[in-house]
Amino acid sequence: MMNYFLSLPAPVSELLARLKQAGFSAYAVGGCVRDSLLGLEPHDWDICTSALPGQMKEAFSGYHTVETGLKHGTLTVVIEHVPYEVTTFRVDGDYTDHRHPDSVIFVDDLTKDLARRDFTVNAMAWSPENGLQDPFGGRQDLSAKIIRCVGEPEQRFDEDALRVLRALRFAAVYDFDIEPDTARALRKMAPDLKRIAGERIREELLKLLCGKAAGRILREYPEVLAEIIPEIRPMIGYDQHNHHHSYDLWEHTVRGIEGVPADPVLRLTMLLHDTGKPVVCTTDEKGEAHYKGHPKVSEEIAYRTAEVLHLDNAFRDRLCTLVRHHDTPLRTENGEINTDRSFLLRRLNKFGEEDLRALFLIHRSDRIATGYTTAERENIRLNERMNALDALLAGQPCFTLKDLAVNGRDLTALGLKGKAVGDALQMLLEAVMDGKTENDKDILLDYLNKELSD
Numbered sequence: 293m294m295n296y297f298l299s300l301p302a303p304v305s306e307l308l309a310r311l312k313q314a315g316f317s318a319y320a321v322g323g324c325v326r327d328s329l330l331g332l333e334p335h336d337w338d339i340c341t342s343a344l345p346g347q348m349k350e351a352f353s354g355y356h357t358v359e360t361g362l363k364h365g366t367l368t369v370v371i372e373h374v375p376y377e378v379t380t381f382r383v384d385g386d387y388t389d390h391r392h393p394d395s396v397i398f399v400d401d402l403t404k405d406l407a408r409r410d411f412t413v414n415a416m417a418w419s420p421e422n423g424l425q426d427p428f429g430g431r432q433d434l435s436a437k438i439i440r441c442v443g444e445p446e447q448r449f450d451e452d453a454l455r456v457l458r459a460l461r462f463a464a465v466y467d468f469d470i471e472p473d474t475a476r477a478l479r480k481m482a483p484d485l486k487r488i489a490g491e492r493i494r495e496e497l498l499k500l501l502c503g504k505a506a507g508r509i510l511r512e513y514p515e516v517l518a519e520i521i522p523e524i525r526p527m528i529g530y531d532q533h534n535h536h537h538s539y540d541l542w543e544h545t546v547r548g549i550e551g552v553p554a555d556p557v558l559r560l561t562m563l564l565h566d567t568g569k570p571v572v573c574t575t576d577e578k579g580e581a582h583y584k585g586h587p588k589v590s591e592e593i594a595y596r597t598a599e600v601l602h603l604d605n606a607f608r609d610r611l612c613t614l615v616r617h618h619d620t621p622l623r624t625e626n627g628e629i630n631t632d633r634s635f636l637l638r639r640l641n642k643f644g645e646e647d648l649r650a651l652f653l654i655h656r657s658d659r660i661a662t663g664y665t666t667a668e669r670e671n672i673r674l675n676e677r678m679n680a681l682d683a684l685l686a687g688q689p690c691f692t693l694k695d696l697a698v699n700g701r702d703l704t705a706l707g708l709k710g711k712a713v714g715d716a717l718q719m720l721l722e723a724v725m726d727g728k729t730e731n732d733k734d735i736l737l738d739y740l741n742k743e744l745s746d
Contacts, residue, residue: 303376
């Protein structure tokens, strides 16, 4: 077999050498080998070894170590603030919780250790002395761009149902196909995803959505995603019966996802933005479907999804805002792109710069995904909006109360109290945004006096 050379970071070479000097075999293993063979920079480096946990502790006695999972054979060695997991060769017992092995048995056989891993592309190891160890054909599957389970697919997914989603994630991120037997098994075992903690689902789902082949995988496996977010199921093949849409609801959704940057909030927003449509659908006498109120229902679904996925509050709140307002008009009454100063300032006041720019991107993608406009046309519209916003912000305009040249103390000094202070500040802010007065303290106070005297 051809020997592949991996360039190891100095700390990894150091740890492998230390284990070898102590009389043990040791290899870089798993994702770091996979990514290295793909020409990618590994995010982290894991090591497997024939050394038992106690022997590892002795071999690394001069290092900063953390006993993260010593019962299961894992010791974390920290070098220059970077953690490296070192794990004893092992075979796993039963997975009665469909997540963790009930027990592990330490072995001195690398192949037995690799046999317990999820996919062939993750079941490779490498050392400077022995080169690439690939007993399950992972290198060949990398070349063929295939995700394939090690051994019996149903058994692999039964051990840890998260592997169902991991298979889709790897296929989406690397633009790989899923081997037919593996695909059949993951479809069958997908309902077991309900057993998996939301935070584990979250990490895989967001990576999947941001993968370069996310659209293809979502088209091929929508029923798997529906096990995580049940509201997806009615969307699959759903005819929108609306002259503004040429695609079914799921295809529109997938195209919407493909049309925004690979940012987790934007991609999840597009996944959920129309989930409320089947709930609110009504049909007129001509057979045309209407979806009045669907953004609000979609927001409610987004909130529930955020709870299931254990999203942090900031992510959840931003997601819900973008879903709720994905359909908020950004045009004038006659349909023209609205780049009016007052309009943009009021939108900045409502959403802030980051979310307003996100809504511009969402609107572009949502419109293209109808099938009734072109990317070229919408790109021109997007550029008009972004350029107008850039020009406006360059002048450091006032669009929030904290930007206003007067504050509550100034108005209290005029004799205003309680709610009247807040109302007056809001009135002044709106007057500034509408160009009725300048954002200057004396001018604002004079303007307020005139308003109060009328």
